[in-house]
Amino acid sequence: MNAIIALIAVLPLLLIGIYGILARRHLIRIIISIEIAMSAVILSIGTLATVKGSLGEVLGVLVIIIIALEAALGLALAIEMDRTYGSVDILEIRKLKEEEK
Amino acid sequence: MDLIIDSNTLLYLVAIGWATLFSFLAIRTRDILYSAVFLVGMYVASAWALIQIGAWFLALIYLFVNAGGVLVLIIFAAMLTRPTIDIPPTKELSRVAFINALLIVALIASMILISKSEIYTSFSSNLSLIIKLLFNDYGITLFILSLAALAIYLGAIYIASEEK
Numbered sequence: 001m002n003a004i005i006a007l008i009a010v011l012p013l014l015l016i017g018i019y020g021i022l023a024r025r026h027l028i029r030i031i032i033s034i035e036i037a038m039s040a041v042i043l044s045i046g047t048l049a050t051v052k053g054s055l056g057e058v059l060g061v062l063v064i065i066i067i068a069l070e071a072a073l074g075l076a077l078a079i080e081m082d083r084t085y086g087s088v089d090i091l092e093i094r095k096l097k098e099e100e101k
Numbered sequence: 102m103d104l105i106i107d108s109n110t111l112l113y114l115v116a117i118g119w120a121t122l123f124s125f126l127a128i129r130t131r132d133i134l135y136s137a138v139f140l141v142g143m144y145v146a147s148a149w150a151l152i153q154i155g156a157w158f159l160a161l162i163y164l165f166v167n168a169g170g171v172l173v174l175i176i177f178a179a180m181l182t183r184p185t186i187d188i189p190p191t192k193e194l195s196r197v198a199f200i201n202a203l204l205i206v207a208l209i210a211s212m213i214l215i216s217k218s219e220i221y222t223s224f225s226s227n228l229s230l231i232i233k234l235l236f237n238d239y240g241i242t243l244f245i246l247s248l249a250a251l252a253i254y255l256g257a258i259y260i261a262s263e264e265k
Binding site for chain 2: 047080
């Protein structure tokens with residue numbers, strides 16, 4: 001497996017994730033986009049395993065734990081935002097907060 | 102720089118292509134539940150790509166945590182934050198489910214091939230070395246991460262709970 005080809009192939013996945021984070025307004029969809037971008041990171045770390053051996057896999061496992069934590073916290077915040085403001089649209093919530101002020 | 106593409110690399114590129122397509126569909130679809138279905142396809146395709154590298158241990162952990170844990174959280178959050186409407190299964194969704202099933206079959210076939218280590222891929226996961234690294238060399242890191250995980254999960258429960 002050529003590591004350079006593997007890393008270049010992962011790039012579109014990362015770009016789609018970043019596009020989703022920047023372009024979407026729904027909080028859950030933003031979390032899905034973060035998941036996609038982090039998947040590209042895990043695939044890159046997996047490629048590192050072919051060069052550095054098991055160290056790459058150990059780093060990958062630690063990153064997977066962090067992704068799961070981020071998702072849990074983000075989704076809990078989404079539920080709380082829906083309960084408080086009645087929406088998970090980040091622009092709508094910003095408007096509501098400005099109106100409150 | 103050697104850029105020869107062998108059959109293993111070609112299969113890796115196919116898996117990455119499928120993962121990219123599914124991720125694009127997950128971003129573009131209007132309904133969150135449909136996005137979750139496409140996300141499963143992305144997870145399975147990514148795990149398949151990791152198996153093509155030879156990192157089957159990482160692929161398994163990735164699939165267990167994401168397709169088993171994070172996806173369920175996303176579906177529950179989607180169900181809790183939107184009005185409850187019954188979406189009838191469409192031909193499009195059935196087609197995606199069929200593609201996902203095909204990907205899972207391909208994944209199992211890859212796992213059977215990869216079990217003959219060093220034959221199919223130049224690198225294969227070494228479980229004893231991973232455990233040694235994870236619990237000895239990176240034991241402190243794992244411990245700190247576990248404590249952070251506990252704190253974050255308790256925080257998430259507190260945030261999501263109705264009575265504070």
